[in-house]
Amino acid sequence: MSTDRPMIDTATLQRVGGQLGTNLAGVFQDDRGQRYYVKTLESPALARNELIAARLYQLAGAPTLTYVDTKAPDQVATKWLELDKKRVAHLSESERKQAQQWFGVHAWTANWDAAGYDGDNQGVVNGKVLTLDLGGALAFRAHGDPKGKAFGTRVDEIDVLRKDVDNPHAGRLFAGMTSDDVKQAIMKVVHIPDEQIRQVITDNGGSPALAEKMIARKADMASRLTEESSAVIPR
Numbered sequence: 653m654s655t656d657r658p659m660i661d662t663a664t665l666q667r668v669g670g671q672l673g674t675n676l677a678g679v680f681q682d683d684r685g686q687r688y689y690v691k692t693l694e695s696p697a698l699a700r701n702e703l704i705a706a707r708l709y710q711l712a713g714a715p716t717l718t719y720v721d722t723k724a725p726d727q728v729a730t731k732w733l734e735l736d737k738k739r740v741a742h743l744s745e746s747e748r749k750q751a752q753q754w755f756g757v758h759a760w761t762a763n764w765d766a767a768g769y770d771g772d773n774q775g776v777v778n779g780k781v782l783t784l785d786l787g788g789a790l791a792f793r794a795h796g797d798p799k800g801k802a803f804g805t806r807v808d809e810i811d812v813l814r815k816d817v818d819n820p821h822a823g824r825l826f827a828g829m830t831s832d833d834v835k836q837a838i839m840k841v842v843h844i845p846d847e848q849i850r851q852v853i854t855d856n857g858g859s860p861a862l863a864e865k866m867i868a869r870k871a872d873m874a875s876r877l878t879e880e881s882s883a884v885i886p887r
Contacts, residue, residue, distance in 0.1 A: 661723040662690055679732060687732035688720065691787075694796050696725035698787070700857045703728060705761050705789035707852045708866070712840055714754040715782045728787075733777050735784075740771035740821050743781065751781045752829050756837035759809035760869055762799065763789035764822075766813060771821035790862070805868035810834070810876060835877060842874040 662680050668687065669679030677691040693699050699722075706719040717730035737743065743751065751774055758766035765788025767773055775784050788794035791803055813819065814826045829837070846867045853863040 657721050659721040659723055660688060660690075660729055662727065662729075663723075680729075688729045689717075689732050690722065690727055690729040692724070693726050693728060693787075698792055698796055699726050699728045701790050701792050702787050704853055704856045704858045704862070705763070705786040707856050708761055708789075708849070709754075709757055709783065709786065711844060711848060711852050712754075712757045712760075714757040714840075715780055716786065717782060717784060733782075735775040735777055737776035738772060740767050740774050740825050743774065743776070743825075747776055747781050748825065751825060752833055753837060754783070754840070755813065755826050755829060755834065756810075756839070756841045756873065758783075758789075759807050759813060759837075760841045760866070760873060761786075761789040762803050762807075762809055762869075764809070764813070764819065765789075765794040767819070767821035767825050769794070769821075771824075774825070803865075805865055805872060807869050807872050807876075810838070810873070838873050838877060841870055842877070844870065846870075 660680075660682070662678075665680035665682050665688070667678050668681045671677035671691075672689070676693075677689060679687055680690055681687045693702075703719060703721075706716055709716050717733060720729045720731065722729045737747075740748075740751075755766075757763075763783075763786065765773055765785070766783065768785070773784050773788075775782050785794075787796075792798055813822045814829065815823065817823070849866050849870070850860075850863040853866065854860065
């Protein structure tokens with residue numbers, strides 16, 4: 653894992669708040685007054701998975717909270733932000749459009765929790781829409797269960813995130829996207845060079861197999877741009 657980024661140790665910080673979600677977590681503050689939201693997960697593998705997802709979002713340009721490295725390998729930390737909005741239901745039409753720009757990144761990373769179980773995974777700070785938690789991306793579900801074969805090289809999420817009745821908040825956010833909207837969202841992923849994907853994943857403790865899977869998923873998304881079937885990208 654890359655070591656050129658700042659790292660925090662919660663043992664040296666002051667705990668100033670409790671958890672907000674389902675994971676064991678708390679708000680911590682350093683001696684400069686900077687606050688962090690820190691989750692303690694069931695294993696280092698879960699923490700590494702989320703951090704890799706965050707770095708892939710960053711690589712694609714998708715707005716998220718600012719992730720910071722932690723000394724404890726089973727922790728995930730983000731800089732604390734006071735949100736102006738905390739629910740998909742609260743987004744304005746322009747904010748919904750802004751969120752939809754990153755639909756391709758959610759699909760690429762298999763982030764089934766992109767909108768959140770309660771519509772609480774999209775927030776707004778100073779007019780910018782952010783994805784607030786990436787624990788449901790890549791190899792694990794939001795509560796930590798492995799996705800197994802459901803996380804493969806085919807990006808079914810292009811359809812599922814817009815149509816799954818069991819993921820209603822994602823449907824409300826993404827179902828109204830036009831064919832051109834979807835294509836533009838896919839392009840934000842397919843322009844990423846393969847070597848950058850490999851580097852980001854390996855620099856953050858990911859395996860070569862994961863890197864090749866993400867490159868294959870990108871290629872699958874690129875193939876959707878030239879398919880003639882309207883069943884994949886409805887007109």
